[in-house]
Amino acid sequence: MYTHIFIIKSISMKKILMAGILVSCSTSLFAFCGFYVSKASGTLSNKTSQVILARDGRKTVVTMYNDFKGNIRDFAMVIPVPVLLQKKDIRVVEPGIFQRLNDYSSPRLVEYYDVNPCMPRVYEKDDLMSVQESVVMKSPKAAPTARGYGVTIEAQYLVGEYDILILGAKESSGLQRWLSDNGYKIPESAEEVLEPYIKSNLKFFVAKVNPKQATALNNGFLRPIQISFASEKFILPIRLGMANADGDQDLVIYGLTRRGRIECTNYRNIDIPSDRNIPLFVKKNFGAFYSNLFQHQWNNEGRNLAFLEYAWDITPINPMKCDPCVGNPPTQQELLTAGAWWLKQADWSDYSDPDMDLPDGNNQTFFTRMHVRYNRNDFPQDLAFQVTPNRNHYQARYIVTHPANGDLSCDEGRTYLRELKARRKKELRQLLSLTGTNMHNWQKDLLSSDAARHEPEIAYAHVADELKNETETEGQGAGMMAWVSALMIGSAGFLRWKGMI
Amino acid sequence: MQPFTPDARIFQVLFQSIFLIYGTVYLEWAQRSWLYAVYIATAIITQLICEAWLRKHIAKPWEARWWKLTLPGLPSALITAMGLCLFLQTNHTTIAIAAAMLGITAKYFIRIRGKHIFNPSALGIVAAVWLTGEAWVNPGQWGNGFVQFSGALILGIIVVTRVQKLDISLAFLFTYIAASFIRQVLYLQWPSDFFYQSVSTGTLLVFSFFMISDPKTTPDHPIARIIWGIMVGLLGFWLHSFEYINGAPVLALVLLQPFVPLFDMICRSSRFQWNRLPVQHVHAHIHH
Numbered sequence: 182m183y184t185h186i187f188i189i190k191s192i193s194m195k196k197i198l199m200a201g202i203l204v205s206c207s208t209s210l211f212a213f214c215g216f217y218v219s220k221a222s223g224t225l226s227n228k229t230s231q232v233i234l235a236r237d238g239r240k241t242v243v244t245m246y247n248d249f250k251g252n253i254r255d256f257a258m259v260i261p262v263p264v265l266l267q268k269k270d271i272r273v274v275e276p277g278i279f280q281r282l283n284d285y286s287s288p289r290l291v292e293y294y295d296v297n298p299c300m301p302r303v304y305e306k307d308d309l310m311s312v313q314e315s316v317v318m319k320s321p322k323a324a325p326t327a328r329g330y331g332v333t334i335e336a337q338y339l340v341g342e343y344d345i346l347i348l349g350a351k352e353s354s355g356l357q358r359w360l361s362d363n364g365y366k367i368p369e370s371a372e373e374v375l376e377p378y379i380k381s382n383l384k385f386f387v388a389k390v391n392p393k394q395a396t397a398l399n400n401g402f403l404r405p406i407q408i409s410f411a412s413e414k415f416i417l418p419i420r421l422g423m424a425n426a427d428g429d430q431d432l433v434i435y436g437l438t439r440r441g442r443i444e445c446t447n448y449r450n451i452d453i454p455s456d457r458n459i460p461l462f463v464k465k466n467f468g469a470f471y472s473n474l475f476q477h478q479w480n481n482e483g484r485n486l487a488f489l490e491y492a493w494d495i496t497p498i499n500p501m502k503c504d505p506c507v508g509n510p511p512t513q514q515e516l517l518t519a520g521a522w523w524l525k526q527a528d529w530s531d532y533s534d535p536d537m538d539l540p541d542g543n544n545q546t547f548f549t550r551m552h553v554r555y556n557r558n559d560f561p562q563d564l565a566f567q568v569t570p571n572r573n574h575y576q577a578r579y580i581v582t583h584p585a586n587g588d589l590s591c592d593e594g595r596t597y598l599r600e601l602k603a604r605r606k607k608e609l610r611q612l613l614s615l616t617g618t619n620m621h622n623w624q625k626d627l628l629s630s631d632a633a634r635h636e637p638e639i640a641y642a643h644v645a646d647e648l649k650n651e652t653e654t655e656g657q658g659a660g661m662m663a664w665v666s667a668l669m670i671g672s673a674g675f676l677r678w679k680g681m682i
Numbered sequence: 683m684q685p686f687t688p689d690a691r692i693f694q695v696l697f698q699s700i701f702l703i704y705g706t707v708y709l710e711w712a713q714r715s716w717l718y719a720v721y722i723a724t725a726i727i728t729q730l731i732c733e734a735w736l737r738k739h740i741a742k743p744w745e746a747r748w749w750k751l752t753l754p755g756l757p758s759a760l761i762t763a764m765g766l767c768l769f770l771q772t773n774h775t776t777i778a779i780a781a782a783m784l785g786i787t788a789k790y791f792i793r794i795r796g797k798h799i800f801n802p803s804a805l806g807i808v809a810a811v812w813l814t815g816e817a818w819v820n821p822g823q824w825g826n827g828f829v830q831f832s833g834a835l836i837l838g839i840i841v842v843t844r845v846q847k848l849d850i851s852l853a854f855l856f857t858y859i860a861a862s863f864i865r866q867v868l869y870l871q872w873p874s875d876f877f878y879q880s881v882s883t884g885t886l887l888v889f890s891f892f893m894i895s896d897p898k899t900t901p902d903h904p905i906a907r908i909i910w911g912i913m914v915g916l917l918g919f920w921l922h923s924f925e926y927i928n929g930a931p932v933l934a935l936v937l938l939q940p941f942v943p944l945f946d947m948i949c950r951s952s953r954f955q956w957n958r959l960p961v962q963h964v965h966a967h968i969h970h
Binding site: 373376377380381413414415444445446447448449450451452483485486561562565567569570571572573662665666669670673 | 693696697700703704707708709710713771772773815816817818820821822823824825826827835866869870871872873875876878879880883925926928
């Protein structure tokens with residue numbers, strides 16, 4: 182009865198920006214939890230990073246997306262890690278995995294079609310569109326050697342196209358001098374976090390591109406680095422990444438666990454609003470809609486929090502890995518690539534470590550997608566996580582509905598039109614409250630939306646005009662809380678005065 | 683036995699309800715509402731059953747006298763339920779029921795010299811999280827705005843009523859905050875907003891003023907109370923900073939509560955009695 186047609190539309194960055202009036206922040210995918218350093222005097226920025234965290238027991242596998250687009254010889258990266266990594270703990274993986282996980286878990290738009298009540302025929306279909314945030318990225322740089330700075334090179338590996346050093350340091354100024362003397366341009370503000378990291382016994386994972394290996398790379402794309410280690414700490418060091426970032430940075434975290442959702446333990450977690458009916462014209466501009474929505478919710482909720490965008494049980498044997506799907510669910514092989522080592526059955530070799538638990542055949546896998554927009558002021562601490570036993574599914578899903586076609590002059594048809602108008606009013610209100618915009622921002626979309634229809638009174642432009650005349654009441658909640666509190670303090674004082682308590 | 687007057691525990695329940703409403707409405711814990719009903723219903727029913735059992739030779743539940751004896755104890759069951767609502771998350775009804783039942787029954791049956799050992803909500807939380815593995819606590823759930831809100835509210839009420847005996851809350855809070863300051867700012871040299879973020883969690887505040895402060899599960903002697911508060915603060919800090927345990931103060935509290943009778947033996951003091959105090963306390967307790 183239902184035909185599901187899944188359309189995945191890529192919305193290019195340019196398009197999002199063209200929808201410009203609405204876009205108050207650029208959403209691009211890339212970067213890292215470490216920071217880029219550079220010899221070049223170009224401005225460095227890493228606005229959106231993607232990272233995969235696979236965690237079970239004490240073991241964590243971290244995969245960091247690399248979308249570096251400059252001269253790869255300029256690439257360099259520094260990440261604090263809790264243990265001294267061995268060569269077998271570091272590998273490079275194919276970059277496609279990030280695209281797969283992103284496509285699969287992106288916020289989605291679902292389309293429904295109304296049935297013409299005057300023509301009793303069933304015709305329904307769902308269309309899907311996912312926010313394909315496109316990718317913008319700028320440069321970094323590097324090259325290292327030596328000692329005499331209180332810095333020890335504890336290990337040195339060549340992994341894939343990367344030269345990797347694991348540094349231990351005694352004090353931050355030495356580390357800073359070492360890095361700058363070896364050609365790493367260190368942002369001044371980085372020292373504020375280097376010292377606490379050193380004192381916490383963290384090691385510094387420094388990667389740059391090995392020129393010889395790099396030439397062998399096809400089309401010059403760098404592959405993501407994946408590291409694995411055992412530690413009670415389940416944190417993502419974002420503070421170092423803030424060092425060279427101006428303003429807000431986006432981070433998309435894909436969590437893979439055996440137990441359930443991951444959540445942030447030192448910041449608030451909330452679900453991004455979902456299952457909302459929004460106007461049909463948003464379909465053309467879903468990317469812009471979502472970035473507005475995100476920005477607005479982020480501001481509205483106080484900024485220092487993490488949003489849940491997707492949570493689903495993707496255990497390989499689970500038949501329903503999404504509903505509806507915007508991208509193919511990741512396969513067992515892809516999940517292994519992403520770091521979910523417990524899915525590996527017999528040949529356990531890559532990550533063998535006496536500390537770590539071996540696969541026990543339990544291949545439960547739960548997927549969480551979190552989206553964090555951070556900056557220095559609102560995020561004084563690195564992100565700390567925990568794995569919870571919460572296996573509830575969640576998805577960011579928005580619904581548009583196509584009106585019925587054809588002749589609507591029968592009685593049911595007229596009722597339908599009345600209802601449609603009321604519904605569209607609701608959709609518009611929803612749109613404005615979700616995105617924190619006003620009707621004026623959507624003027625162009627309103628006019629172009631369904632002007633061709635022959636019932637002008639249900640056109641969005643017309644409904645919007647009516648809506649403008651209605652007054653809106655919002656934001657009374659906080660005032661009410663203040664009143665309740667004042668009342669409580671007052672009554673407590675009164676009772677005390679009367680000697681009752 | 684106290685008559686059922688609008689005593690200070692009612693204020694504690696009101697406080698906790700306000701926090702719960704704040705959480706549900708502003709912090710969007712909405713998906714958890716069903717849990718609250720389970721905790722509250724289970725706690726009250728368990729309390730009634732325990733009361734019926736313990737008073738079976740004195741009065742029967744169908745007699746008015748029984749209700750007269752039982753009703754004054756109900757606010758403490760509510761306080762236990764509220765404590766669970768504010769901390770413990772789970773997706774399983776059975777675990778929610780078990781946690782509330784365990785907390786309340788332990789209050790009646792795990793006792794030394796007539797004093798119960800464990801704080802009912804803390805015990806329920808610890809058992810659910812660390813024994814079943816299907817429940818969890820998240821200190822991040824409060825965000826940062828909560829501290830300003832609840833801090834002002836708590837302070838306001840304390841100032842106007844002076845119902846709260848603060849010694850143990852302050853001993854704990856001061857120790858925990860001082861230890862965090864020494865480690866994070868003085869030793870690790872994190873900037874001060876890092877430190878503020880870690881001590882401004884709502885969990886710490888709710889714990890200090892509504893959980894550890896229960897006079898029935900803390901030592902009787904004033905000095906012993908302070909020392910014990912400091913011990914909970916230190917253990918909580920250690921579990922949080924070095925063992926990376928979420929909800930560390932609650933675990934520390936439960937781990938240290940078995941030592942309370944020892945403190946009472948060493949520092950003999952007049953047993954805590956509700957009616958001897960000039961003002962009533964805002965605490966969960968039972969009347970036997």
